[in-house]
Amino acid sequence: MIRIERDSLGELSIPKDAYYGIHALRAKENFSVTGQPPHRELIWAMAIVKKACAWVNREIGMLENSKAEAILKACDELAVGNLDGQIIVDALSGGAGTTLNMNINEVIANRALELMGFEKGIYDVIHPLLHINLNQSTNDVFPTAVKTAIVRLLRELADEVALLQGEFQKKEKEYAKILKVGRTELQDAVPVTVGQEFSAWAEALNRDWWRLNKAVERVRQVSLGGTAVGTGLNCPKIFIDMAIEKLREFTGLPLAKAENLFEATQNTDSLSEVSGYLKTLASDLIKIASDLRFLSSGPKAGIGELRLPAVQVGSSIMPGKVNPVIPEMVTQVGIKVIVSDHAVSFACSMGNLELNPFLPLIAHELIGSLKMLKSCSTLFRERCISEITVDEARCRELFDRSSCIITAFSPYLGYEVCAEIYKEALSTGKRVEEILIERGFFTKEEIESITQPQELTTPGFAGIKYLRRLLK
Template sequence: MSYRVEKDLLGEREIPREAYYGIHTLRAKENFAVSGIPVHRELIWALALVKKAAALANMEIGLLEPRIAGAIVQAAEELARGQWHDQIVVDAFQGGAGTSTNMNVNEVIANRAIEILGGTKGDYSLVHPLDHVNLGQSTNDVYPTALRVAAIKLVRELSQAMAVLQGALQAKEKEFASILKIGRTQLQDAVPVTLGQEFGAYAEAVARDWWRLYKAEERLRQVNLGGTAVGTGLNASRRYIFRVVEILRELTGFGLARAENTVEATQNADIFAEVSGFVKTAAVNLAKIAGDLRLLSSGPRAGLGEIVLPKVQAGSSIMPGKVNPVIPEMVTQVAYQVMAGDVAINMAAASGQLELNAFLPLIAHNLLHSLEMMTGAARLLAEKCVRGIQADEARCRQLLEASQGVITAFAPYLGYEKATAMVLRAARSGRPVTELLVEEGLFTREEIEAILKPEELTTPGVAGVRHLKRFLTREGDKP
């Protein structure tokens, strides 16, 4: 392998001749060889767009020659499309508040621009990573801005995925609207509900998540680009400062605006903690839904078995015929990872000091990966699980009839003490409580059927009272 020699303030180093990165990246690659996890591709995309916007703004105001600016723009566009990502070699976990990532991008764009102009990589007299690609910028305004842009893109994708999941759950709410089953509180028999009501509750929770995520984009639109090192805009042209955000807004199609207080926007990372909180809350709801689906489908013979999940793969290397709820299990694991990431984001956001937060790489890694994982989890839950769920109506009816929870519907007629006595008798005899109510002449079968209608048991009011005239009082529909 042949090498070129580059210099920095620490001395000289040999760089592989064909590499697009330079000496700053090489040192960072060696210093932060910790996880092997690359910088998130959407952050690279966003950084490339920031560099393109900066080059265009600097060209417009006469600080960059059109020839140099054009080469930088072309190189940045290629990087944004996914080319040269193999040249972004720094680890996701790095000191320096993202400086190593910014320098890696600067060097790759500079060397590709040099190549476009017919030069040789490393000849920074043609295009310099700092004097040209990083002109009017600092890591401290470039990196947070790019993180906001990348997060907006992924928040939009997650919002769409949650909307798809909401629709799938609402379809099941409608499909299962007439299937009566026993409800459960604290995993014990409670009062009847419909299976549709359970799925409707899931849909409503996901709808709240969708709304939170939709509004989260507003939190991310205020960028500190143009603030340079600490938000004061030192070494950046006033014309550049106002123009560069306009160009970035045009390039992304996002409603970006320059932060009113760029010093504050450079200091603080609470916005990322807030957005992460929305993502974490969505993860909490997905974990709850996934857990319920596993429980409701458990068995199928020795568990609840009220619903049947789609069979997507064989479940055991030793037990023939076993099929596991692998999609809800995957969703649960994603949710737990997102919750853990939220803790890391909160700690990192709280650890910023004075004019800068040095831990933005940790925030970027966890936030962007959480958004991406949640998008995949929500889509797969909808496509490979929820849409194919079937109800075992006979099993729902069997468990409902065997449960003593239905006695609650008769308590307004019997009184609490007498209803309790009927439950105890049913438990001792192993017979359905409704059968004992008929046997003791407390209700006719027709009256029990009137009380146990799905629309009576699952809507406000005393079940069946409109049909049981002998229980009516002068006060109206109270038994």
């Protein structure tokens, strides 16, 4: 069974039970490129924007109450995902978002018609453009929905990053007193504690959390009511403030009217800025994951200072092998986000005059990055960080085998003498402490005083009390 729908280009046959219409079907034929639908979060945001507009149009007397009630209910159904199967357009399309907007308009209109007891396609009762798109343009609705979805996801991601940071802080306290070799450029450097390493990772995430919250400030101003180019043509002034207020109420998000609707319609630099923050988070996660892979390498022939939880069998040919698969997943997500940032930045730079036609790509990549980073942060915390343990004996073994404590003695002996001792330790296999005693520089007790963990891993000179006595 079919119904016939017409537009200015002609007519098409639409399945009779379909909620989408001729515009969505044309778009599906034109833009079947990725095989991916628009993100669910974007569909939700579009539905809520349409709901806010319908509510205001009823309040200002431009939409009959019976039609408004049906439209509002249809918007609610779309928002929760009940009509997702009717969103048939591809994630990417030409037209600056018109494709998705038209698909949304048609689905809401036909579901509202059904709720009122009419057959789908009876557009003289409820029309996708005259009623669902009333006082709107794709050019204000779509960017508003994009920013609404992004604000929601930014807040959710910030919460996950805070939880991940908290897990690192727990490990920082748990392993605050375990001494180990610090490394620069993958070479032995000076002593650190395991807790200090966890603290550095936690602090990086703390800055990421701060950036994500700042990002919300950048994108919470929306252009709803600006219509085609931000001038608000064909939109009552009263509609603008009321619609944004209602959108804020329906979403619970801190959305606000852009100070300059004309500017907000054409510029997407705030989205590029947000993408940059996500890239920074991705870079931090890659760095942390790389550190964890290195410090857990082995388990017998590598560094092996950290033990990552075994979450799955690691090899189809090597029995018993377990791989650091969660950090590897984190790394791949980070790479994808960094690549997406390049696409977003490029697309943002390609806007022309009063509109950026490439917003579908910007939205798809940004929302995808936000979702991946959120899931990634949750899995990283639950499946890896919370279960990490430290091999204290291995940390001590490598610490004792290294010569990393020699730097602590340079205030006493000078750089050149310490360099000679370091070379001797490397060539002979002797410990630094042993050489210091053999040469008569220090007693065993003095060395123990200077090399206390607190002395070696905090600002100042190790064994400062002894040094002061020496200098008198």
